[in-house]
Amino acid sequence: xxxxxxxxxxxxxxxxxxxxxxxxxxxxxxxxxxxxxxxxxxxxxxxxxxxxxxxxxxxxxxxxxxxxxxxxxxxxxxxxxxxxxxxxxxxxxxxxxxxxxxxxxxxxxxxxxxxxxxxxxxxxxxxxxxxxxxxxxxxxxxxxxxxxxxxxxxxxxxxxxxxxxxxxxxxxxxxxxxxxxxxxxxxxxxxxxxxxxxxxxxxxxxxxxxxxxxxxxxxxxxxxxxxxxxxxxxxxxxxxxxxxxxxxxxxxxxxxxxxxxxxxxxxxxx
Amino acid sequence: xxxxxxxxxxxxxxxxxxxxxxxxxxxxxxxxxxxxxxxxxxxxxxxxxxxxxxxxxxxxxxxxxxxxxxxxxxxxxxxxxxxxxxxxxxxxxxxxxxxxxxxxxxxxxxxxxxxxxxxxxxxxxxxxxxxxxxxxxxxxxxxxxxxxxxxxxxxxxxxxxxxxxxxxxxxxxxxxxxxxxxxxxxxxxxxxxxxxxxxxxxxxxxxxxxxxxxxxxxxxxxxxxxxxxxxxxxxxxxxxxxxxxxxxxxxxxxxxxxxxxxxxxxxxxxxxx
Numbered sequence: 001x002x003x004x005x006x007x008x009x010x011x012x013x014x015x016x017x018x019x020x021x022x023x024x025x026x027x028x029x030x031x032x033x034x035x036x037x038x039x040x041x042x043x044x045x046x047x048x049x050x051x052x053x054x055x056x057x058x059x060x061x062x063x064x065x066x067x068x069x070x071x072x073x074x075x076x077x078x079x080x081x082x083x084x085x086x087x088x089x090x091x092x093x094x095x096x097x098x099x100x101x102x103x104x105x106x107x108x109x110x111x112x113x114x115x116x117x118x119x120x121x122x123x124x125x126x127x128x129x130x131x132x133x134x135x136x137x138x139x140x141x142x143x144x145x146x147x148x149x150x151x152x153x154x155x156x157x158x159x160x161x162x163x164x165x166x167x168x169x170x171x172x173x174x175x176x177x178x179x180x181x182x183x184x185x186x187x188x189x190x191x192x193x194x195x196x197x198x199x200x201x202x203x204x205x206x207x208x209x210x211x212x213x214x215x216x217x218x219x220x221x222x223x224x225x226x227x228x229x230x231x232x233x234x235x236x237x238x239x240x241x242x243x244x245x246x247x248x249x250x251x252x253x254x255x256x257x258x259x260x261x262x263x264x265x266x267x268x269x270x
Numbered sequence: 271x272x273x274x275x276x277x278x279x280x281x282x283x284x285x286x287x288x289x290x291x292x293x294x295x296x297x298x299x300x301x302x303x304x305x306x307x308x309x310x311x312x313x314x315x316x317x318x319x320x321x322x323x324x325x326x327x328x329x330x331x332x333x334x335x336x337x338x339x340x341x342x343x344x345x346x347x348x349x350x351x352x353x354x355x356x357x358x359x360x361x362x363x364x365x366x367x368x369x370x371x372x373x374x375x376x377x378x379x380x381x382x383x384x385x386x387x388x389x390x391x392x393x394x395x396x397x398x399x400x401x402x403x404x405x406x407x408x409x410x411x412x413x414x415x416x417x418x419x420x421x422x423x424x425x426x427x428x429x430x431x432x433x434x435x436x437x438x439x440x441x442x443x444x445x446x447x448x449x450x451x452x453x454x455x456x457x458x459x460x461x462x463x464x465x466x467x468x469x470x471x472x473x474x475x476x477x478x479x480x481x482x483x484x485x486x487x488x489x490x491x492x493x494x495x496x497x498x499x500x501x502x503x504x505x506x507x508x509x510x511x512x513x514x515x516x517x518x519x520x521x522x523x524x525x526x527x528x529x530x531x532x533x534x535x536x537x538x539x540x541x542x543x
Contacts, residue, residue, distance in 0.1 A: 001498070029496040084382055084524075112521035114384040116502055159309075224504035225272075225299040231386055231521075233495035234398060250382040251524065253354075 001118040002030040004040050005237065010269075013044055016239070017269045020101065024119040024245030027230060028237040033105055037258050038260060040102050048101045051173070054157045064261040066104070068252050077266035079158050085223070085249040086149035087118065088178040090263050092187040093144040093165040099263035100177075100242040106232035110257035111187070114250045119227045120183040123221040124173060132198070136173045138208065141193040143167030150191035159194050167192070168225050168266045176243050178266055186221055188214045232259065243261075272300040275311045275508065276369070280541050283314050286510070287540045290371060294389040294497060294516040298508045302373065305330040308375050308508075308531055316536040319369045321492050325349045332533050336374070338526035351419060352523035353420040357388065360513045360534045362468040363414025364441055365448040367397045369534035370513045371456075376503035380528035384521045389497045391461040391515040394531065397491070405462055406481070408450040411471035413438070419467070447473065454514050456537060465494050503530065 005028050020026045033041065039062045042048055050064035055065045055078045065078035091097035124132065144162045146152055152159040170193070173186045173268065180188070194208040230238060240247060242263075275298055278286065291297045301309065309332045312318055318332035325335045325348045337348030361367035374385075394402065420426050438446065450472065451460050473483045501509055510519060511533075 029494070049343075083360065111386070111519075112384075114502060114521065115498055116381070223299065224297075224502075224507050227502070227504075229384060229500040229502045231384060231495075231500050233498075236495050250384065250521065253522065 002107055004031060006031070006033065006037055010044075014269055017045060017101070017266060020239045021176060021241045021244060021266075022121075022181065024121070025117050025228065025238060025240045026034045028239075031237045032235060033107065033237070034240050035063055035237045035260065037162045038065065038103070038105055038261075039262065042101075042262040043268065045101055046099075046267040049263040051161070053161050055243045060089075062262050062264075064263070067108075067257060067263050068255040068261040069253075069258065074154065076156070076158065078110075078131050079261075080249070081158075082252040082255055084149055086189050086253045087246045087248045088187045088189065088245050089240075090148045091165075091242065093142050093162075093167045093192045095166065095168045097168075097242065098265050101264050101266060102240045102242055103225045103260075103262040103264075104232070104238045104240070105262075106234055106236045106258075107260060108229075108231045108256050108258035110252055110254035111231055112250075112253040113257060114231050115229070115238070116248050117240060118188065118248075119228075119244060120246055121176075121181050121228045122226050124182050124184050124225070126202075127220075132173075136171070136182075136211075137197045139169060139195045139197065139205075140185070140191050140210075141167065141169050142187065142190040143192050144190060145192075149187075154221040157251065172245055177239075178270060179244075181244065184217070184221055185243065186217055187246060188218060194207070230246070232257075274303075274381050275301055276303070276307055278311075278314070280314075284541055284543070286539055287315055287371075287542075290439070290510045290512050291454065291515065291537075294391065295501075295509060295511045297510075298500060299496075299504070300506045301508050302506060303375060303508075305333055305531060306482070308373075309333060309533065312373055312535050313534045313539065315371065315540050316538045317368070321532045325347075329357040332535075334532040336530040337378075337521045337534050338528060340526070348529065349428065349517040350420075350520075352526055352528075353424055354522045355419045356421065356466075357466050357517045359421045359465060359517045361416065362465045363412050364438075365412055365443055365445045367441075368536040369458050369540075370536060372511050372513055372532060372534050373509075374503070374509045375531045376529075377506045377531060378507050378525075378527045378529040379505050379527035380523055381502055382521075383502065383528060384523040385501045385503070385509065386520070387499045387501070387511060387516045387518045388493060389499070389516050390464060390492065391454070391459050393492050394440075394460050394462040394496050402451070406449070406451045406460075407474050408467075408484075409447040409473045410450050410469045411447050411473070412465060412468045414468055414482045415468045415490050417467045419485060452514060454504070454512075456542070460462075462488075462492070463514065464488055464516075464517065474501075497517070
């Protein structure tokens with residue numbers, strides 16, 4: 001019997017959280033979790049998001065249903081549909097991103113759909129000190145734009161949910177609140193504007209043309225060597241730190257694919 | 271600058287082969303190779319297969335083009351086009367073959383296409399001793415006739431793959447069975463050779479066992495997430511896969527221009543110490 005993460009003692013769970021924060025993700029196979037078990041597990045890490053949207057079951061509002069399946073009236077049962085999803089992480093256009101641990105638990109698999117995860121710490125570490133200093137001085141403005149990471153139709157409740165966030169302004173290079181590791185915060189589909197604050201010019205702010213910056217950083221960050229890929233099988237649990245990783249998804253070929261997603265912080269495990 | 275395989279020392283080539291055999295696969299990133307250089311790199315490990323099918327460039331017949339792209343006449347420039355491919359391995363259908371390493375070099379990427387690799391050696395190692403002994407007692411008969419690695423409900427008719435020599439006669443095979451559990455010629459570890467579709471009959475001694483029950487028993491034991499590794503090719507990636515320790519599948523190709531160069535070779539030029 002594969003070790004069940006639900007049964008791990010606190011000390012081991014702390015180690016798993018640290019591993020996830022540093023590496024960007026952790027995978028656990030053959031987990032046998034009910035919705036209640038899963039929520040209980042994620043609450044051992046921290047407080048969970050419960051926005052009360054159409055994809056949150058009333059009984060377990062911490063869970064976000066991720067599926068392309070629709071009910072008999074054609075109504076969406078979950079979020080993210082069946083199309084390809086561009087690089088993103090949780091809460092990209094929110095002012096404060098607190099729920100930086102995402103859990104994805106596979107209930108129904110599609111062996112042709114993969115989730116790619118890109119570590120965001122290693123690309124920063126691999127830069128020269130001069131490059132690191134330059135990017136540390138960059139501030140970005142983020143806002144969700146439809147038809148970028150995915151396409152949503154007018155009237156889709158998911159579009160309403162995504163567009164509700166007002167956007168945020170934050171540093172391109174962040175320091176992880178637990179590990180202190182520096183990472184690129186680069187959900188580029190959301191980046192609208194950027195500035196560079198020059199220490200040598202008395203902290204003067206200079207606007208940056210975002211497109212060349214995005215082009216250059218895409219080539220550097222999304223290198224094959226920084227990426228891991230996962231095809232969910234029933235019982236797989238993937239944990240991803242939303243600061244030290246970004247993720248994307250290939251198209252879904254079997255609309256019965258069903259994942260349970262939970263977003264939480266680390267307040268109960270630190 | 272990432273170390274280029276062309277500049278590897280003999281020791282580094284041996285280390286790479288050891289990694290392929292140990293893990294079932296190995297990936298090198300950011301490689302920059304012409305067709306000839308790719309073949310030369312593979313030949314440092316062993317002798318490459320060479321053919322003159324439609325997907326083999328005449329100047330570098332060791333390479334098989336894998337692509338969904340069509341030429342101006344609507345003919346495929348490579349094998350397998352854009353179909354999902356079921357679990358398979360090189361040499362499937364043969365009871366004995368030498369080219370136990372396959373390499374794939376990415377020339378044009380499709381970030382929505384995934385290659386999944388399942389480790390048959392790890393699977394066998396985790397079985398109970400009783401199960402291992404049981405599977406060691408089984409011989410299998412392989413036959414590629416009629417096998418299609420793309421899904422059964424697919425409309426794909428093949429783009430010349432049907433002309434490939436696959437029969438026992440073609441390969442002048444003198445045996446018609448092999449053990450289900452093999453011992454790898456390099457590291458001596460045992461692997462369970464579960465070549466789905468290609469295994470047509472299974473025997474314990476001279477007694478044939480029910481093939482449907484054989485498949486139903488092994489399928490859930492083999493294709494478990496924990497034995498799998500997944501790769502999305504980016505331009506410049508080379509993936510090496512040991513064809514005894516692993517079996518692989520591919521998701522459908524979204525971008526038809528995706529192109530990989532494939533070689534198959536043995537390890538005869540690797541200097542094991």
